[in-house]
Amino acid sequence: MSDVSVTVVTTGQPVERSVSSGTKAWELFADQPDVIAAYVDGEPRDLSCTLSDKARVEGIDIGSDAGRDILRHSTAHVLAQAVQELFPDARLGIGPPIADGFYYDFDVSQPFKPDDLARIETRMRKIIKEGQRFSRRSVSDDEARAELAEEPYKLELIGLKGAGSSDAAEGAAVEVGADGLTIYDNLKRDGSLAWKDLCRGPHLPTTKRIPAFTLTRSAAAYWRGSEKNKQLQRIYGTAWESKEAQDAYLERLEQAARRDHRRLGVELDLFSFPDEIGSGLAIFHPKGGVLRKVMEDYSRQRHVEAGYEFVNTPHITKGSLFETSGHLQWYADGMYPPMHVDEERDGEGKVTRAGQDYYLKPMNCPFHCLLYRSRGRSYRELPLRMFEFGSVYRYEKSGVIHGLTRVRGMTQDDSHIYCTEDQLQDEIRSLLTFVLGLLKDYGLDEFYLELSTRNDEKYVGTDEQWEQATDALRQAAEASGLDLVLDPGGAAFYAPKISVQARDAIGRTWQMSTIQVDFQSPQRFGLEYTSSDGSRREPYMIHRALFGSIERFIGVLTEHYAGAFPPWLAPVQVTAIPIAERHESYLAKVAADLATRGIRVDVDRSDDRMQKKIRNASLQKVPFVLIAGDRDVDDNAVSFRYRDGHQDNGVPAAEAVARIVEAVERRVQV
RNA sequence: GCCGGCGUGGCGCAAUUGGUAGCGCAUCCGACUUGUAAUCGGAAGGUUAGGGGUUCGAGUCCCCUCGCCGGCUCCA
Numbered sequence: 001m002s003d004v005s006v007t008v009v010t011t012g013q014p015v016e017r018s019v020s021s022g023t024k025a026w027e028l029f030a031d032q033p034d035v036i037a038a039y040v041d042g043e044p045r046d047l048s049c050t051l052s053d054k055a056r057v058e059g060i061d062i063g064s065d066a067g068r069d070i071l072r073h074s075t076a077h078v079l080a081q082a083v084q085e086l087f088p089d090a091r092l093g094i095g096p097p098i099a100d101g102f103y104y105d106f107d108v109s110q111p112f113k114p115d116d117l118a119r120i121e122t123r124m125r126k127i128i129k130e131g132q133r134f135s136r137r138s139v140s141d142d143e144a145r146a147e148l149a150e151e152p153y154k155l156e157l158i159g160l161k162g163a164g165s166s167d168a169a170e171g172a173a174v175e176v177g178a179d180g181l182t183i184y185d186n187l188k189r190d191g192s193l194a195w196k197d198l199c200r201g202p203h204l205p206t207t208k209r210i211p212a213f214t215l216t217r218s219a220a221a222y223w224r225g226s227e228k229n230k231q232l233q234r235i236y237g238t239a240w241e242s243k244e245a246q247d248a249y250l251e252r253l254e255q256a257a258r259r260d261h262r263r264l265g266v267e268l269d270l271f272s273f274p275d276e277i278g279s280g281l282a283i284f285h286p287k288g289g290v291l292r293k294v295m296e297d298y299s300r301q302r303h304v305e306a307g308y309e310f311v312n313t314p315h316i317t318k319g320s321l322f323e324t325s326g327h328l329q330w331y332a333d334g335m336y337p338p339m340h341v342d343e344e345r346d347g348e349g350k351v352t353r354a355g356q357d358y359y360l361k362p363m364n365c366p367f368h369c370l371l372y373r374s375r376g377r378s379y380r381e382l383p384l385r386m387f388e389f390g391s392v393y394r395y396e397k398s399g400v401i402h403g404l405t406r407v408r409g410m411t412q413d414d415s416h417i418y419c420t421e422d423q424l425q426d427e428i429r430s431l432l433t434f435v436l437g438l439l440k441d442y443g444l445d446e447f448y449l450e451l452s453t454r455n456d457e458k459y460v461g462t463d464e465q466w467e468q469a470t471d472a473l474r475q476a477a478e479a480s481g482l483d484l485v486l487d488p489g490g491a492a493f494y495a496p497k498i499s500v501q502a503r504d505a506i507g508r509t510w511q512m513s514t515i516q517v518d519f520q521s522p523q524r525f526g527l528e529y530t531s532s533d534g535s536r537r538e539p540y541m542i543h544r545a546l547f548g549s550i551e552r553f554i555g556v557l558t559e560h561y562a563g564a565f566p567p568w569l570a571p572v573q574v575t576a577i578p579i580a581e582r583h584e585s586y587l588a589k590v591a592a593d594l595a596t597r598g599i600r601v602d603v604d605r606s607d608d609r610m611q612k613k614i615r616n617a618s619l620q621k622v623p624f625v626l627i628a629g630d631r632d633v634d635d636n637a638v639s640f641r642y643r644d645g646h647q648d649n650g651v652p653a654a655e656a657v658a659r660i661v662e663a664v665e666r667r668v669q670v
Numbered sequence: 671g672c673c674g675g676c677g678u679g680g681c682g683c684a685a686u687u688g689g690u691a692g693c694g695c696a697u698c699c700g701a702c703u704u705g706u707a708a709u710c711g712g713a714a715g716g717u718u719a720g721g722g723g724u725u726c727g728a729g730u731c732c733c734c735u736c737g738c739c740g741g742c743u744c745c746a
Contacts, residue, residue, distance in 0.1 A: 111674055219741030220673030227743045231673060234741075266681070275719075275737050331746055333671095363746060397671050397744065398737095406745075492746045516746095543746095580703050607703085615707035629705050641706060649705090 006051050009058040023051050026205065028059070034241070035059035036209055037070050037202045044070070046136055046202040062209070063241040072097035073174060074134060074204040075124075075213045075239040076104045081186060081195040082123035083108075083235070086116075092197065093153050093223060093232045096174040100249060101238035105221055107153065111233050112218040120235070121215045128210050132186040132194050134203035144181045144198060153223065153232075154198045172224075175199055212246040213239035256506060259562035261555040262403040268563050268620060270554075270571070271404065280401040280408030282551060287571035290600065292550060294569055296389060299413055299438070299547070306434055308387035308415060313367035315391055319357040324524055325366040326460060328359075330493045336360045336395045364390035365518075365543055368416040369525040372539075377529040382539060383419035383427055389550070390414045404555030411550045417542040418527070424540050428476035428498075428515060435500055435513045435546050436480075441667060442557060443566060444512070446503035448483040452490030459493050461520050469517035470496045494520040495543065504560040512556070516543040564621040564643055566669040567660070574601040574660060575617040576638075579610050579629030586633045590626065590653050597661050614641065623670050624660055642670060 003018045008028050019027070026047035029035040037044055037060040040051065044066060051057060060067045076095035083090050083106055093105025112120075139147065141158060148154045157176050175198055184203055186195040204210065215237040223229040240246035257263070265271045270288030273281065284292055300310075319338060322328040327335070336359065343355025361367070368386050377384070391411045400406050419427050436447060451474055454466050477484045477498050491497055495518040501509045518541040521527075528536045547553035557565070567573050574594055576587040587603050594601045604613045610627070617625045625641040631650070632638050638656045640648035651659070663670055 114675075217740060218674070221742045222672085225743080227672080231742075233673075236741080273738090279737070325746095327746065334744085334746075365746090392746095394746080399671060399673095399742085400744065401738095494746080577706085578703095579705050582703080607701095609702090609704060609709060611704085611706065612708055613706095618707055625706085627706065631705080639705080645706085647706070 004051065004053040004055075006054070007056045009056065014056070019051065025049050025051060025057060028057060032059060034061045034063060034067075036062045036067055036204050039066075044202050046134070047205050048136070062211075063245070068239075068241065069097040070202055071204060071210065071241065072102035072239045073199075074207070075210050075237060076102040077134070077184065077186070077195075077197055077199070077203065078124050078127050078207055078210065079120065079215070079235060079237060080104045080106070080197060081127055082120045084195065086119060086123055091153060092151050093234075094157070094172050094175055095197075096172075101216065101236060103221075103234050103236045105153075105223070105232040105234045107223075107230070107232050111220065112235060117215045117218060117235065124213070124215075127186075127194075128207045130188060130194075131206045131208035132188055133206050134201075135185045135187050136182055136201055136203075137185065139181050139183050141181060144183065147183065147196070148198055151198075157198070173200070210239060211241055212243045213237055214246065252506075256508075259506070259559045260403075261405075261558035264558050264563040265403070268571070270558070278408070279398060280396060280406070282404060282407060282409070288554070290571045291554060291565070291569055295442070295547075295550060295553070296413075298441070302434075302438055302441075303387045303415075306385075308385040311368065311371055311386045311388050313364060313371070313388060313390060314361075315393070316358045316360055317367070319359055321366045321370075322359060322362075325363070325369075325521060326494065326524065327363060327366070330458065331362065334394050334396070335362050336393055360393040361390075362392050362394045364388055364392065364412065364414045365416055365521060365541075366525070369521055369527060369541075372416075372418055372527050373525060377418075377527075377539070379420060379529050379531045379537075382529060383417050383423050384539075385415060385417045387413075387415045404551040404558075407549070407551050410552065412545045413547045413550065414545050415543075417544070418522070418529075418539040419542070420529075420531075420537070421540060424472050424517070424542075425475065427542060428472060428517070429479055431515055431542070431544060432476055432480050432498075432500075435515070435544075438546055439500065439502060439512060442553075442569075443560065443669065444502040444504070448485060448501050448509075449477045449480065450485045450487045450490075450499045450501055450511070451477055452487040452497045452499065454491050454496060455489040455493070459491070461494070465519040466496065469519060472517050473498045473515065492516065494518050497543075502556075504556065505562070508559075510556045512548055512553070513546045514544065514548070517541075518543055561669075565623070566667060567623045568664045568667045570621070570623050571600065572602055572620065572622050573599050573664060574624045574626055575613075575620070575622045576601060576603040576626045576628070577610055577613045577617065578603070578605075579627065583628045583630070583633055587626065587628050587638075590628070590638060590657070593653070593657050594660060597657065599657075599660055599664065617641075618643070623663075626656060 004021050005016060005018050007014050008017050025038045025040065025045065037047055039058040039060060040049060041056050044060065060070065062071055073096065080092055080095055087108055089109060091107040093107065095102065095104030144158055145155060157172055158181065161176050181198065182200060183196055184199045184201060185193055188194050215235060218233060218235045220231040221234040223232050238246065238249060240249060268287060269285050270291065271282050271284045274283060319328060338357035338359050340355050340357055343351060344353035346352050371386060389411050391409065393409050396406060396408050401408065417427055453470055473496055495516040497514050497516040499511050500513040502512045503509050522538050522541050527539055529539055531537050576591050578584045578587050584603065584605055591601045591603050614625060621643060623643060627639040627641060635650060637650045637652050640651055640656065
């Protein structure tokens with residue numbers, strides 16, 4: 001038996017090894033139980049693959065990103081096997097790994113019920129216990145078609161194989177690679193076939209190598225992600241390299257649930273959604289109202305400094321405005337239906353006076369275009385920056401409404417900038433700086449940008465216009481130095497956009513600000529200005545919202561801070577707690593001092609015990625708790641208690657006031 | 671919009687096979703006045719989301735509407 005030479009890479013160190021011909025990858029890693037697959041010349045492969053001469057082999061650890069993907073993908077296979085054993089009529093969709101888990105789609109006559117998930121999970125554990133081997137074999141297209149004759153969705157994927165991955169469903173790449181087709185057989189200990197699936201692989205060596213998994217939920221999902229297709233039943237699950245890793249993940253989910261803004265909105269008395277008003281329509285309670293006011297006030301101040309002019313426009317308009325803008329053509333479904341007014345009829349019901357359709361506005365831009373057009377404009381007044389907290393109403397589909405982050409009524413911090421071609425680039429760049437600076441002031445400081453380009457099936461305007469607008473945005477985005485991610489086809493019908501994505505305290509990203517360069521609206525509204533040479537020109541228009549909407553931004557910040565807002569945003573900044581009733585008047589004086597400095601302070605005069613008052617202030621996440629008893633009164637001092645429980649006792653009252661005022665003014669977190 | 675789940679006082683939860691709606695917190699009243707996350711006692715509060723049906727009897731079963739939750743699709 002001849003030897004072959006392979007290079008084994010462990011922790012970055014390549015080592016040449018000579019092994020006998022026919023050696024399989026697993027033999028190199030026999031002493032490394034965490035290695036479940038290997039890169040062979042850069043390609044992920046099963047450990048059962050045979051190594052060729054000069055191969056470069058690197059083990060894939062089950063706990064690495066690549067390893068977890070393989071683990072989860074293999075677990076998805078076990079799920080599918082269990083489902084087909086329990087529900088023989090179930091047809092297979094696709095089953096890829098996803099962030100933190102996996103799913104598999106099935107076409108079944110009856111949607112899965114919660115009880116079914118429990119049964120399926122039990123069956124999966126049985127399969128795992130059996131230690132079935134994942135065995136790979138190559139097949140021709142015709143062989144695959146013959147073997148998978150009962151699986152119409154797999155056949156469809158085979159048919160798509162050559163068509164380019166963009167046509168296939170997201171996640172389908174794990175089933176069908178660019179190369180030849182492969183089928184994975186699940187073999188029992190005795191070598192008999194338990195199950196098989198079309199799959200590119202690689203997989204774990206055996207089902208026994210799944211250390212921890214759980215099925216999380218079932219839901220419907222459209223085949224290949226299109227509403228036009230049939231809905232399949234999707235089962236989601238998660239799988240981890242150890243029980244501990246899975247527990248940590250489940251704990252993270254619980255932590256995330258605890259900072260859910262919908263829950264905190266109730267607990268902190270910030271806002272609510274009374275059924276009587278309607279879905280997706282929030283009311284802000286006094287504490288949420290203060291938060292909102294502070295956010296708006298600061299935003300207004302920054303807009304004044306940045307040279308914006310403040311405008312105001314109504315909530316409703318005749319439909320013709322949105323015919324001009326094109327919104328009725330493209331987004332009528334997303335608008336509240338019109339109010340038909342002023343129509344008159346005679347006794348026989350015959351219309352004697354035609355009525356008018358009024359719409360709730362879903363956008364502010366057409367109004368701002370009218371504002372621009374209200375008189376002749378000179379190049380001297382450009383760039384003209386109009387700002388408005390504009391309330392808009394969108395008839396979002398019932399299934400998408402979610403707390404404050406997806407609502408039907410919202411207030412945008414909306415702005416439209418009209419400028420010359422020469423000013424466009426500078427304007428976008430300074431806007432980006434402005435946006436990022438503002439978001440940082442609110443405590444978000446990790447960003448990347450997304451560039452959404454034309455949707456070829458939904459747009460107006462010429463190729464040149466789109467190219468120019470997209471280039472302008474791309475250049476500004478690249479100049480920002482932030483990571484830029486492409487979102488092909490993600491633009492609105494009238495303009496490409498840059499969106500600022502912000503990462504929150506637990507690593508989730510949220511789309512915040514958007515900046516769009518629009519050539520269409522100025523044209524549709526016939527906007528122009530007189531240039532220095534006396535000619536009439538069409539201005540460029542930039543749409544931008546920094547918060548997106550105030551509602552959404554409050555939702556995001558609530559989750560980012562888990563309700564523990566920095567002092568400048570906190571609805572109640574200070575709660576003063578007397579040790580006993582006789583200390584109330586002393587604290588009232590300190591509180592009055594704070595109040596004159598603009599601090600939002602409450603003295604807790606309830607007849608609860610002071611321990612209870614501390615608990616209440618903690619639950620309300622008040623940044624500063626000031627406590628005073630005999631010792632403090634005698635020393636004209638107060639004792640600080642911070643949200644993390646740490647103490648700072650005997651602080652002179654004047655210093656305490658100064659400390660609080662400074663924290664608020666500097667907008668720091670405490 | 672689609673699929674599934676759910677809907678009990680302000681909030682969080684109970685109510686055996688259909689058999690007279692309970693608890694904790696919050697609220698109100700009273701007592702207590704205490705140095706760092708829940709003092710004690712009492713009172714009040716619900717047409718069980720709304721409507722219809724089955725039944726001697728419905729919070730429990732069936733239908734419709736509304737709303738919420740989890741996904742999918744969508745998001746100007």
